[in-house]
Amino acid sequence: MSASDLISPITGTSGPVHLPAAEDWMQGRTLYGGASTLLAYTAAKREYPDLPPLRSAQVAFVAPVGDTVEPRIEMIREGRNVTQLRSELLVDGKPALSAFFVFGTEREPNAVHPAPKADPWPGAPEDAEKVPEPKGKHFISNYELRRAQDTSGPGEPVVRRWFRPKTDHGLDPISLLILIGDTLPPGAMRAMQRQGPLSSINWMFNILEPEPTTRDGWWLAETASDHAGHGYSSERLRLWNADGELVMVGMQAAAIFG
Incomplete structure (x- = not known):
C-alpha cells in the first residue's frame, strides 16, 4: 500500500487510530522512522491546516510504533512568523514517538548562501x-x-x-x-x-x-x-x-x- 493509505486514517481528531497499511512500512517490530514521523506530521497538519511551511524538526523514537496509535498534538507557541508545536504518537497510552515541529513563513532574505552541490x-x-x-x-x-x-x-x-x-x-x-x-x-x-x-x-x-x-x-x-x-x-x-x-x-x- 502507498504512504497515502498509511496516513489516510489520521483525521486530526483525538482517539486511537488503526493503520491497515502499517505492515508495508515496518522495520522489524516498528514502523520505520520516516513513516512514523510522517504520521506525527500529518496529525499536526490535519489539526492545524493553516500552518506555514515546515522548516525544522526534532524527533525522538521512544518505543515501537505498530498498527494502532493515538496522536496527541500540543501547540507550544504561535508567533507572527514562527509556529512551534509538539506532535506525539501514543501506543497503549504511552509516548512511542515525540516530534517537535517548527513552521515558519518566508521572509525577505538577509543572508543568501546556497548549499554546494553533491x-x-x-x-x-x-x-x-x-x-x-x-x-x-x-x-x-x-x-x-x-x-x-x-x-x-x-x-x-x-x-x-x-x-x-x-x-x-x-x-x-x-x-x-x-x-x-x-x-x-x-x-x-x-x-x-x-x-x-x-x-x-x-x-x-x-x-x-x-x-x-x-x-x-x-x-x-x-x-x-x-x-x-x-x-x-x-x-x-x-x-x-x-x-x-x-x-x-x-x-x-x-x-x-x-
Missing part, C-alpha cells in the same frame, strides 16, 4: 548499478535503489544510495521528504566489527527547500558516521535531488547492537 558526484542514477531487494517483508521494498559509491562492505562509515519510490504516494513535497529522509541505514554499519542490529534513537532535520522537486522521482541520500563507540553512533544525513541540489540535512543518534 560532491563527489556519483553520476546519473539511470547509469548506476541496481541494489538487490532485501529478503522478507521490509519497508525498503517500497523503493528502487541504485549504488552511488564505489565501495561496498566494511570501510569508510558512509552509505550513499540513489533511490526512488516505486509508486506515486500522492504526498505533498514536504510529506514526501519526511517519508524518505530517513531511508538509509546508519553509516556506522560499515565500521561494525560483526553483524548486528542497528536502531535509530532520534532524528533532527532542517528543510532547505520548501517546494523540493527532482527528476523522474530520483533522490540521492547519504548517511555518515562522525563518531561511533560505546554502542552508539553520531550520524549526519543529507538528501539531494537528481541534479545534486541539497534539499534536506539532518543528524541522528543510532544504537549499534551486537
Whole structure:
C-alpha cells in the first residue's frame, strides 16, 4: 500500500487510530522512522491546516510504533512568523514517538548562501548499478535503489544510495521528504566489527527547500558516521535531488547492537 493509505486514517481528531497499511512500512517490530514521523506530521497538519511551511524538526523514537496509535498534538507557541508545536504518537497510552515541529513563513532574505552541490558526484542514477531487494517483508521494498559509491562492505562509515519510490504516494513535497529522509541505514554499519542490529534513537532535520522537486522521482541520500563507540553512533544525513541540489540535512543518534 502507498504512504497515502498509511496516513489516510489520521483525521486530526483525538482517539486511537488503526493503520491497515502499517505492515508495508515496518522495520522489524516498528514502523520505520520516516513513516512514523510522517504520521506525527500529518496529525499536526490535519489539526492545524493553516500552518506555514515546515522548516525544522526534532524527533525522538521512544518505543515501537505498530498498527494502532493515538496522536496527541500540543501547540507550544504561535508567533507572527514562527509556529512551534509538539506532535506525539501514543501506543497503549504511552509516548512511542515525540516530534517537535517548527513552521515558519518566508521572509525577505538577509543572508543568501546556497548549499554546494553533491560532491563527489556519483553520476546519473539511470547509469548506476541496481541494489538487490532485501529478503522478507521490509519497508525498503517500497523503493528502487541504485549504488552511488564505489565501495561496498566494511570501510569508510558512509552509505550513499540513489533511490526512488516505486509508486506515486500522492504526498505533498514536504510529506514526501519526511517519508524518505530517513531511508538509509546508519553509516556506522560499515565500521561494525560483526553483524548486528542497528536502531535509530532520534532524528533532527532542517528543510532547505520548501517546494523540493527532482527528476523522474530520483533522490540521492547519504548517511555518515562522525563518531561511533560505546554502542552508539553520531550520524549526519543529507538528501539531494537528481541534479545534486541539497534539499534536506539532518543528524541522528543510532544504537549499534551486537
